[in-house]
Amino acid sequence: MERAVWRILADVPDPEIPVLSVVELGIIRHVRIAEGRVTVGVSPTYTGCPATEVIARSIEARLQAEGYENSKVEPVLSPPWTSDWLTESARIKLEEYGIAPPAHAVSNPKHLFREPKVACPRCSSMQTAKVSEFASTPCKALYRCSSCLEPFEYFKCI
Amino acid sequence: MSASPAIVTHSASAELRFRYATYLGDTSLILAQRLGEWVGHAPALEEDLALANIALDLLGQARYLLSYAGEIEGKGRSEDDLAFLRDPSDFSNLALVEQPNVDFGHTIVRQFLLDAWQLELFEKLQASSEPRFAELAAKALKETRYHYRFSAGWVVRLGDGTEESHNRVQAGLDALWRFTSEMFAPGAADEEAAAAGLGPDPASLRAAWLANVEQVLQTATLKRPADVPFRWFGKRHQHTDHLSHLLAEMQFMQRTYPGAQW
Incomplete structure (x- = not known):
C-alpha cells in the first residue's frame, strides 16, 4: 500500500x-x-x-x-535536505531541461569555498563562468557559457 | 564553560525557550525585511536576486522559530501574530539588523558581520538540548555558509576595489561595528539559554567570529574599527529608533485590516 x-x-x-x-x-x-x-x-x-x-x-x-x-x-527538517538526494534520473532530466545538475557531492562542506567546474547543459562546453550565486529560485545559481554564449542555471550543491 | 548538552538533565522552561526562539527568530525576520527593501533597487539584477534570496532563507528561519515560539507559549499565537502584531518593545532582535540601508557597501558589511556570527551560532546550536533548535541549526547552517561566501566575497571585491568602493565599505564598517559587541555580550535570553543547554554561550562565539572577520577585512584592505564601550542591546528590547519605522511599514496591512488573508 x-x-x-x-x-x-x-x-x-x-x-x-x-x-x-x-x-x-x-x-x-x-x-x-x-x-x-x-x-x-x-x-x-x-x-x-x-x-x-x-x-x-x-x-x-x-x-x-x-x-x-x-x-x-x-x-521533516532533520536530517536537512541535500542536493546529493537528487536521483540519477533527476540529473539527466535537469540537463535535458537546460539546468546544469550539481557538479559534485556535498559530503564535505569545504566544497562551498571551491568553484565547481560546471558543464554547459546546451553545448557541454566546460568554458563557463558564474554570473551570480543566486538565480530565479533559491536552489539555483546563474552561469554563462563562453562557448555558445547562452546563459543557463546551475542547481546548487548544498 | 557551558555544560555539554549530553549531561543536561533538566529541561529549559517554556518561557525561556519562547524568549530564545523569538530572539533568534526576530533577528532573522528583521534582517529579511531590510534586505527585502532592496528589491528593485540593487546595483545590478544579479545582486537584487541575491539579496532577495538571502532574505527568503532568513524569512524561512524566522517562520520556523516564531511558529515554534507560538507553539510553546501556548496562547494560540501564530508566526504571523508574532511578526505582525507585536510592538517594537516586544522585539528582541540584534540592533545591527534593524540599521537602515545606506548603500550596497553598507548592506554587504551588515550582512557579512551577521553571516559570520550565524556561522558560529548555528554550528554550536546543533548541539542544543532542544531538538527543534538543533534541527533548524543544521538546516540553516548550510544556507548560512552560502550567504557568507557571497557577503565575504563582496567585502573583498569592494574593499580591495576602487577608491570609491573601498571608502564606502569602510564607512559602512565604521558605522556598524559598534553594533557587533551585543552579539557576544551577556545579559539576555541567550545567556540563560546557554546555562540551560539550549544554545551556545554568546561569549564563546567571539574568538572564531573575530578571527574570521579580521582575516576577511585584511584581504579586503579594510581597517577594523576600535571597540567602543557603549552598547546597544536590541536583544534586551532596547532598540534604535529605526525599528519602529521598519515595523510601521512591515505591519501596516495586519494593523490596518486585522485578520486580512491573501
Missing part, C-alpha cells in the same frame, strides 16, 4: 522545475499509513522556499484524487 503511494508521488511534479517529480528531487522522506490515513514526510529544499506550501497542497490534492482521504503532509 505504501508502495502505491510512492508510485503516485513519483508523478507529482515540482512546481518550479516541473520536469522533476517530488520523488526525484529527493524531498520525500517517508510515507506512513495508519488507520487508512496517509502521512507523507517532506523536507524543504531551503527553509524559505516559497514552493514548500504549493508542494504540500499538490501532494494532498493528488492523493485525494487517487482516493486517499485526509492525507497529510508533515515537514
Whole structure:
C-alpha cells in the first residue's frame, strides 16, 4: 500500500522545475499509513522556499484524487535536505531541461569555498563562468557559457 | 564553560525557550525585511536576486522559530501574530539588523558581520538540548555558509576595489561595528539559554567570529574599527529608533485590516 503511494508521488511534479517529480528531487522522506490515513514526510529544499506550501497542497490534492482521504503532509527538517538526494534520473532530466545538475557531492562542506567546474547543459562546453550565486529560485545559481554564449542555471550543491 | 548538552538533565522552561526562539527568530525576520527593501533597487539584477534570496532563507528561519515560539507559549499565537502584531518593545532582535540601508557597501558589511556570527551560532546550536533548535541549526547552517561566501566575497571585491568602493565599505564598517559587541555580550535570553543547554554561550562565539572577520577585512584592505564601550542591546528590547519605522511599514496591512488573508 505504501508502495502505491510512492508510485503516485513519483508523478507529482515540482512546481518550479516541473520536469522533476517530488520523488526525484529527493524531498520525500517517508510515507506512513495508519488507520487508512496517509502521512507523507517532506523536507524543504531551503527553509524559505516559497514552493514548500504549493508542494504540500499538490501532494494532498493528488492523493485525494487517487482516493486517499485526509492525507497529510508533515515537514521533516532533520536530517536537512541535500542536493546529493537528487536521483540519477533527476540529473539527466535537469540537463535535458537546460539546468546544469550539481557538479559534485556535498559530503564535505569545504566544497562551498571551491568553484565547481560546471558543464554547459546546451553545448557541454566546460568554458563557463558564474554570473551570480543566486538565480530565479533559491536552489539555483546563474552561469554563462563562453562557448555558445547562452546563459543557463546551475542547481546548487548544498 | 557551558555544560555539554549530553549531561543536561533538566529541561529549559517554556518561557525561556519562547524568549530564545523569538530572539533568534526576530533577528532573522528583521534582517529579511531590510534586505527585502532592496528589491528593485540593487546595483545590478544579479545582486537584487541575491539579496532577495538571502532574505527568503532568513524569512524561512524566522517562520520556523516564531511558529515554534507560538507553539510553546501556548496562547494560540501564530508566526504571523508574532511578526505582525507585536510592538517594537516586544522585539528582541540584534540592533545591527534593524540599521537602515545606506548603500550596497553598507548592506554587504551588515550582512557579512551577521553571516559570520550565524556561522558560529548555528554550528554550536546543533548541539542544543532542544531538538527543534538543533534541527533548524543544521538546516540553516548550510544556507548560512552560502550567504557568507557571497557577503565575504563582496567585502573583498569592494574593499580591495576602487577608491570609491573601498571608502564606502569602510564607512559602512565604521558605522556598524559598534553594533557587533551585543552579539557576544551577556545579559539576555541567550545567556540563560546557554546555562540551560539550549544554545551556545554568546561569549564563546567571539574568538572564531573575530578571527574570521579580521582575516576577511585584511584581504579586503579594510581597517577594523576600535571597540567602543557603549552598547546597544536590541536583544534586551532596547532598540534604535529605526525599528519602529521598519515595523510601521512591515505591519501596516495586519494593523490596518486585522485578520486580512491573501
